[in-house]
Amino acid sequence: MVDGSLPLIWRNFSERYNLMGSKCKSCGKSFFPTRLICPNCRTKGKLVAEQMPFTGKIVSWTKVFVGPQGFDMETPYFLALIELDNGAMILSQLVDNDDGKVRTGARVEKVFRKLQDNDAEGAIAYGYKFRVTG
Numbered sequence: 222m223v224d225g226s227l228p229l230i231w232r233n234f235s236e237r238y239n240l241m242g243s244k245c246k247s248c249g250k251s252f253f254p255t256r257l258i259c260p261n262c263r264t265k266g267k268l269v270a271e272q273m274p275f276t277g278k279i280v281s282w283t284k285v286f287v288g289p290q291g292f293d294m295e296t297p298y299f300l301a302l303i304e305l306d307n308g309a310m311i312l313s314q315l316v317d318n319d320d321g322k323v324r325t326g327a328r329v330e331k332v333f334r335k336l337q338d339n340d341a342e343g344a345i346a347y348g349y350k351f352r353v354t355g
């Protein structure tokens with residue numbers, strides 16, 4: 222596992238796993254993952270690091286029947302676009318597999334799960350998951 226891209230992967234991993242994002246001091250909007258330039262204000266905005274809240278609600282969702290490599294064992298699973306409580310949007314896999322629970326507007330929270338430690342970059346990118354709470 223000695224390779225030049227490892228530090229970058231681990232930086233991204235840590236950021237994603239802990240849900241570190243950015244907040245614009247000019248317009249007050251929050252973004253995940255971290256941005257260098259505010260998509261709202263462009264270069265005028267001043268971005269600072271912000272810890273994302275671990276709770277939010279489902280804005281949109283889809284059921285995935287054929288997953289990317291590394292997710293074969295888990296299909297079907299739900300993929301949801303979540304609006305966190307600070308307004309930032311995040312795309313995440315849901316741990317719930319219950320058709321009745323997953324719906325638009327449902328409350329969700331981030332869960333801590335053992336991550337797959339294989340070399341699939343996709344597994345690292347999806348290091349966080351959410352579950353439906355109500």
Ligand SMILES: [Zn+2]
Pocket residue numbers: 245246247248249250259260261262263266267
């Ligand atoms: Zn801004």
